[in-house]
Amino acid sequence: METELTGAEITVRCLQKEGVDYIFGYPGGAVLFIYDELFKQDKVRHVLVRHEQAAVHAADGYARSSNKVGVALVTSGPGVTNAVTGIATAYMDSIPLVVISGQVPTHAIGLDAFQEVDTVGITRPCVKHNFLVKEIGELAATIKKAFYIASTGRPGPVLVDIPKDVSQQTTVFRYPESVAMRSYNPVTKGHSGQIKKAVQLILGAKRPMIYAGGGVILSDAAPQLTELVQMLGFPCTNTLMGLGGYPATDPRFVGMLGMHGTYEANMAMQHCDVLVAIGARFDDRVIGNPKHFFNEERRIIHIDIDPSSISKRVKVDVPIVGSVSDVLVELIKQLKSRKETVDQAALDAWWAQIESWRSRDCLKYDREAPVIKPQMVIEKLYKVTGGNAFITSDVGQHQMWAAQFYKFDKPRRWINSGGLGTMGFGLPAAMGVQFANPGSPVACVTGEASIQMCIQELSTCKQYNLPIKIINLNNRYMGMVRQWQEFFHGNRYAESYMDALPDFVRLAESYGHVGMKIQQPGDVEDALREAFGLKDKLVFMDFVTDQTENVFPMVPGGKGLSEMILV
Amino acid sequence: MRHIISLLMENEAGALSRVAGLFSSRAYNIESLTVAPTEDPTLSRMTVVTTGSDDVVEQITKQLNKLIEVVKVVDLSEGDHIEREMMLIKLRAVGEDRQEIKRMADIFRGRIIDVTDKSYTIELTGTGSKLDAFLDGVNRSAILETVRTGASGIGRGERILKV
Numbered sequence A: 001m002e003t004e005l006t007g008a009e010i011t012v013r014c015l016q017k018e019g020v021d022y023i024f025g026y027p028g029g030a031v032l033f034i035y036d037e038l039f040k041q042d043k044v045r046h047v048l049v050r051h052e053q054a055a056v057h058a059a060d061g062y063a064r065s066s067n068k069v070g071v072a073l074v075t076s077g078p079g080v081t082n083a084v085t086g087i088a089t090a091y092m093d094s095i096p097l098v099v100i101s102g103q104v105p106t107h108a109i110g111l112d113a114f115q116e117v118d119t120v121g122i123t124r125p126c127v128k129h130n131f132l133v134k135e136i137g138e139l140a141a142t143i144k145k146a147f148y149i150a151s152t153g154r155p156g157p158v159l160v161d162i163p164k165d166v167s168q169q170t171t172v173f174r175y176p177e178s179v180a181m182r183s184y185n186p187v188t189k190g191h192s193g194q195i196k197k198a199v200q201l202i203l204g205a206k207r208p209m210i211y212a213g214g215g216v217i218l219s220d221a222a223p224q225l226t227e228l229v230q231m232l233g234f235p236c237t238n239t240l241m242g243l244g245g246y247p248a249t250d251p252r253f254v255g256m257l258g259m260h261g262t263y264e265a266n267m268a269m270q271h272c273d274v275l276v277a278i279g280a281r282f283d284d285r286v287i288g289n290p291k292h293f294f295n296e297e298r299r300i301i302h303i304d305i306d307p308s309s310i311s312k313r314v315k316v317d318v319p320i321v322g323s324v325s326d327v328l329v330e331l332i333k334q335l336k337s338r339k340e341t342v343d344q345a346a347l348d349a350w351w352a353q354i355e356s357w358r359s360r361d362c363l364k365y366d367r368e369a370p371v372i373k374p375q376m377v378i379e380k381l382y383k384v385t386g387g388n389a390f391i392t393s394d395v396g397q398h399q400m401w402a403a404q405f406y407k408f409d410k411p412r413r414w415i416n417s418g419g420l421g422t423m424g425f426g427l428p429a430a431m432g433v434q435f436a437n438p439g440s441p442v443a444c445v446t447g448e449a450s451i452q453m454c455i456q457e458l459s460t461c462k463q464y465n466l467p468i469k470i471i472n473l474n475n476r477y478m479g480m481v482r483q484w485q486e487f488f489h490g491n492r493y494a495e496s497y498m499d500a501l502p503d504f505v506r507l508a509e510s511y512g513h514v515g516m517k518i519q520q521p522g523d524v525e526d527a528l529r530e531a532f533g534l535k536d537k538l539v540f541m542d543f544v545t546d547q548t549e550n551v552f553p554m555v556p557g558g559k560g561l562s563e564m565i566l567v
Numbered sequence B: 001m002r003h004i005i006s007l008l009m010e011n012e013a014g015a016l017s018r019v020a021g022l023f024s025s026r027a028y029n030i031e032s033l034t035v036a037p038t039e040d041p042t043l044s045r046m047t048v049v050t051t052g053s054d055d056v057v058e059q060i061t062k063q064l065n066k067l068i069e070v071v072k073v074v075d076l077s078e079g080d081h082i083e084r085e086m087m088l089i090k091l092r093a094v095g096e097d098r099q100e101i102k103r104m105a106d107i108f109r110g111r112i113i114d115v116t117d118k119s120y121t122i123e124l125t126g127t128g129s130k131l132d133a134f135l136d137g138v139n140r141s142a143i144l145e146t147v148r149t150g151a152s153g154i155g156r157g158e159r160i161l162k163v
């Protein structure tokens, strides 16, 4: 007779088969059998976080920085509800995760048992898919499917809910070699006829623009995007999620676009005659008011793996459904086979226009100020790390300054919650990044409000010796909220002042880390050098910054892209 | 515009709530929704009647296709199709009303399927507007109870929705 394994053993064996090296989690009653099996082996290493939200963010940071599936493990009830913010964050940014949750025993489901919640119901709107495993016989195949669904097509989080009795029952373990699902067959190759139409439009363009988003990063298509842009000589912008998809130090890069995008990127977006949208979804933070966007006439090519992203907010002329990398390979091939070239005279004139927009120097700030300007901290961070660090961020002004001033030349180096905008993401995400990239410099750019949302993870960082550098741009305000109140609510700063702040230096020290407080502009660079020199230490750098600095440019909500508030 | 969308999906627990949840979370209209297993017990067939602009309906079909358990989606209203809905209606039937109600049921090709000395229960099948017309035709105060299944639809001729 073949030996039978318990559901818990099968779960761990599946993770081993998937090549999972780290799993981020927190134990509890419903997952005790699974923890017992994790304990008995050492291939899948468990990282104990201090809050389930952090487990999911850490798995997420791991996935974003490595292109592997991130895995988290939480218990039933409050374990799951704590994890929901993390799951929704990953869902909005299309990050491949498998979240395993414990559930009360099958016979207790529906009886309001201790620590029971309808996990599948609660998470349904914020997962790519979820499963409740009711029978041990389905467990291995379900986990296989979960990894497959999470990582193919438009990626996303998949949750597998395992009742406690299922983790205890036994069956013969067989891990399926492959998955075939009649209801799920994501396309990869784009339609070559559509690509031909795109080539035609591109070659006829007078004022072209390439607008590339997170899809470029997710499909590992940065090399193809770079080749395309350089071959055509077109201007290129990246969304907040796409930064690093095209090298920011190249002159063809016109900066990030959108609500806090550069003047030149937003103006070029508004005034181009042919727009090539690549793995981007015309988000409300990107194009502002869609009506205003259509005041100008342009033809749009849209490449995306998700058909429902196409013509959702903006009607397009040439939709191409497929994985960005496959489509770009084909597009480049077709372009190379054509004798015609782009209209160079028109392109030169267009570049002259863009350069005049660029000369507006929209990111300028007072470099001589007697207080620390947050922008300057990011510029120095860029300088000190040689542009080579992994940068995670929280949500707020500091996030926008990091996006504007750290020039990302490589993909998967900029890790932020773009879609959901989750404060508290930065530190746990940095933990996942550090696990996926041991030995690489990892910095978390944050604010004094955001960092307090997952500050407990300083303890996790100590336990696993994660030498993350925390760059706290401390303006004593929920700066982004304060900025909106200043601009749109008559300077009434309702509840946006951060009172009763801890002494972050002593707080960091109490966890066994190094803390630094930096108050003078002249000290910023040296302090950063010192901190990054401490290669095996977490350093909490508390920068006391200008309290009332604002992020510019800004497209106010409901306004058009070219209606920016400029400094 | 009114659209009738048919889909085939895996006959699994929770599949229905994914579809219903999609409509509510994305604020799509839902006029009626019917679902039952097909001749292949691993598949369910669902018919959803919705209203929306062409853009919205395009999004609805794309979003439905995106659900992992949905195997196929067609917008039946894009071509020739047949639509039927069934209604059971219980009417107060006393005195001379009994004759009148029976006559109405005949005109609409309804069948009387339950009789008491005070009531008739009629089964009526047709398009939604036929059922509406029947309701308009009978004396409102005589209606004791109605139950409608919501529309089911099928393509005409060679238009077939199958895996």
Ligand SMILES: Cc1ncc(C[n+]2csc(CCOP(=O)(O)OP(=O)(O)O)c2C)c(N)n1
Pocket (backbone or CB within 6 Å): A394, A395, A396, A397, A398, A399, A421, A422, A423, A424, A446, A447, A448, A449, A450, A451, A473, A475, A477, A478, A479, A480, A481
């Ligand atoms: C969990 C969560 N709650 C509330 C918000 C709304 N919000 C966006 S930015 C912000 C302020 C962030 O302040 P801080 O972290 O100090 O960063 P700063 O803007 O000052 O750089 C708030 C409250 C959010 N994005 N996430």
